[in-house]
Amino acid sequence: MRRATLATIAAAAGVSLPTVSKVLNGKDDVGAETRARVRRLLDEYDYVPVGARRAASGALVDLVFTALESPWAVEVIRGVVDSGLHVVVSSTGLSGAGAGGGAGAGQSGAGPLGAGQSGAPRESWAARLVEARRAGALVVTSRLTQADRRLLAASRVPVVVIDPVDLPPPDVPSVGAANWAGGLAATEHLLELGHRRIAAIGGPPGLLCSRARVDGYRAALDRAGIGVDPALVRHGDFRHGGGLRAATELLALPDPPTAVFAGNDEQALGVIEAARVAGLPVPEALSVVGFDDLPVAVWSSPALTTVRQPLAEMGRHAGRMLADLVAGRPLGAQRVELATELVVRASTGARR
Known part of the structure; x- marks a missing residue:
């Protein structure tokens, strides 16, 4: 016996295909009487949606x-x-x-x-x-x-x-994930530790998550009454090398940051490497926060403070x-x- 199609159900119910589809998908713009008639026919014909057949197979x-x-x-x-x-x-x-x-x-x-x-x-x-x-x-x-x-x-x-x-x-x-809230929490943590020259290294600015994390950083500074110094905001590529390059530039500033919020863990590890090359111990001379909480965050030296993304x-x-x-x-x-x-x-x- 051939399996019933939506067209079969629609013809038997005297309604259009879109109406049957709406009933299947739980839409509320179908009359109660029509909905009941379509559901009765779906049960009578033992109709199984195409997606369910795929999943079952x-x-x-x-x-x-x-x-x-x-x-x-x-x-x-x-x-x-x-x-x-x-x-x-x-x-x-x-x-x-x-x-x-x-x-x-x-x-x-x-x-x-x-x-x-x-x-x-x-x-x-x-x-x-x-x-x-x-x-x-x-x-x-x-x-x-x-x-x-x-x-x-x-x-x-x-x-x-x-x-x-x-x-x-x-x-x-x-x-x-709550990227804005993560950027806010990372920056507020550094503020609570007494840091005021806090840099941010985001990912590519065209990415939604990167923009949201940096926006969270900006919001935390605004809440603390600290203006955002454009010289302390950089963008990397969400990779170790990008973090290393951006942090090297930041640490060479006449008034370098005492803390860096990196847009992800790989960039944060690049920041720690830049600090090592510059002879700056972490966290004694530079505090670093990442984002993601990858397994490598625990293995790094020192272990990385980070925002856990689920x-x-x-x-x-x-x-x-x-x-x-x-x-x-x-x-x-x-x-x-x-x-x-x-x-x-x-x-x-x-x-x-």
């Missing part, structure tokens, strides 16, 4: 990175796998100016997936995903082009963005959201922002 979803070069990516992967999805990890193979979520994972925040540094067109990752008949996609720290969104929507392939480069459109589900939980939550979409279940929220937390270790101390 163990279909694969793609976890798409721009590149894989960092422990940050490993944490996200671990969380997604914990969500129970059958995952294929893929990379567009693009190099670029750092990662989005503070990872230094090599993601290019400079442009959308599918365009290389030279601007030369590449085969669309979305087209490859549709061709491979994936059940859905998790896209990490990358922009979705309008063409990608149209193709995925037309092919009924759901997508969730993790740590978006820009605030995504309302119809694109996403999971991120990377694995972000992956898990996004995975569960995608599983709901694949199964045809409505989401409780389109935009989820998970809390960050300051973790104080040995790289920060009182101003001397």
